[in-house]
Amino acid sequence: MNSSFYLNVNITNPGEVFAACGILELVSRVAEKGTQPTGWFESTEDKDTHFHIQGENKDGNPLTLGYIINQLKNCKITGDSESKEGPLKLEDPFNFLVDWRKPYPQNPDLKTWAGGMTIAGILEAAILTLPKTPTTDILSFKTTLEKKGESKGKKKLIPVSPSRFNVISAERTLDIGFSLNKLKNKYTQYPAVALELFALIGLQRFCPVKGLEKHDKIYNVWSTPLPVNIASLAVNQYLCGINQTSYKFTMFLIDIEGRHKSFNTARKIL
Numbered sequence: 165m166n167s168s169f170y171l172n173v174n175i176t177n178p179g180e181v182f183a184a185c186g187i188l189e190l191v192s193r194v195a196e197k198g199t200q201p202t203g204w205f206e207s208t209e210d211k212d213t214h215f216h217i218q219g220e221n222k223d224g225n226p227l228t229l230g231y232i233i234n235q236l237k238n239c240k241i242t243g244d245s246e247s248k249e250g251p252l253k254l255e256d257p258f259n260f261l262v263d264w265r266k267p268y269p270q271n272p273d274l275k276t277w278a279g280g281m282t283i284a285g286i287l288e289a290a291i292l293t294l295p296k297t298p299t300t301d302i303l304s305f306k307t308t309l310e311k312k313g314e315s316k317g318k319k320k321l322i323p324v325s326p327s328r329f330n331v332i333s334a335e336r337t338l339d340i341g342f343s344l345n346k347l348k349n350k351y352t353q354y355p356a357v358a359l360e361l362f363a364l365i366g367l368q369r370f371c372p373v374k375g376l377e378k379h380d381k382i383y384n385v386w387s388t389p390l391p392v393n394i395a396s397l398a399v400n401q402y403l404c405g406i407n408q409t410s411y412k413f414t415m416f417l418i419d420i421e422g423r424h425k426s427f428n429t430a431r432k433i434l
Contacts, residue, residue: 165202165389167216168226172300175385176211176430178372178413179329180303182383183359184215185399186366190232192392193258195219201227202389208409209432214300218389229298236291245284249275252284262287262368273374273381273415274367276328276425283364290361298358306354328426329363330356369396372413379415382433384408409433 171187173180188203195201201219219227235257243252251263264275264283289309295302369392372381386398387407398406413430 165216165218167218168201168220169229170206170214170216170300171229171303172212173205173215173303174212175205175208176411176432177331178381178383178411178427178430179331179356179359179363181385181411182329182366182370183303183362184366185370185395186362186364187215187229187232188217188392188395189365189369190236190258190260190362191217191219191227193260194221194232194235195227196222196224200391202391203395204389205385205387208385208387208407216389229302230296233294233296233298236294237296239291241284241287243284246282247284248282250283252287260365260368262365274371276427286360286364290357290364293357294361295358303359303362304356305358306356309355309357309360328360329367330359331427331429370399373400375412377414380412381415382410382412383430384410 171184173184175181184203184205188201191201191203196219199220201217203215203217206214206216217227221227221231236254239258240255241252242255243250249264251261251265254260254262262283286309293307293309295305298305370383372383374380375382383399384402385408386395388398388405390398390406394403397403398408402408410433411430412433414428415425416428
């Protein structure tokens with residue numbers, strides 16, 4: 165099957181995997197009525213592979229990542245802007261609820277931000293800084309994460325800490341030995357903003373399962389084209405007739421209070 169577009173993905177970086185799933189989620193919500201966009205990994209074995217998406221927009225033209233980003237940049241976000249966990253709603257054309265409150269069982273395990281970080285701030289800043297002309301390396305795109313603010317009647321940009329779904333940024337924090345969030349403006353972070361945004365969305369429906377150890381998580385990648393409702397099952401369980409490979413990673417704590425968690429590199433389960 166030919167795809168409408170594809171992304172470069174490192175399938176041992178769980179943040180990139182769930183970000184790809186988040187893009188499939190958004191594509192499914194803007195696709196032509198009555199159609200089912202599909203997504204699949206070109207390989208389930210190679211570390212560096214492509215995630216393909218096939219779908220048409222409401223005009224019958226092939227969907228593009230640029231189209232999705234343009235819709236995001238013009239999308240209204242409603243809800244409590246001061247909430248740390250949501251819910252927030254991406255209004256038309258997505259009509260998607262971002263909700264990281266504790267009643268949802270997967271959220272306390274996967275939530276990686278704390279302190280003064282708010283889900284609204286992360287969403288707004290990531291959408292603001294997305295490139296208007298994305299490339300296939302969109303998940304590796306890095307820049308400062310900032311949101312709009314007000315200061316003495318003038319608009320300014322306020323730094324925002326990333327959600328830490330990206331393995332590379334987490335490993336750098338571990339090397340330093342404490343949470344970069346505590347340094348505030350003394351240390352400039354360049355997060356993978358598209359990865360952080362789309363993983364935040366993808367993890368709402370695409371959830372890894374718990375492993376044998378307390379902080380272990382397991383997810384599957386698949387090479388069979390699947391619509392979003394089936395793909396969200398394939399990511400955490402085996403499905404008959406679907407080519408899947410399982411990977412395991414560990415959530416770890418990156419400050420002594422145990423508030424700031426992050427994702428670690430995944431390894432294939434043999």
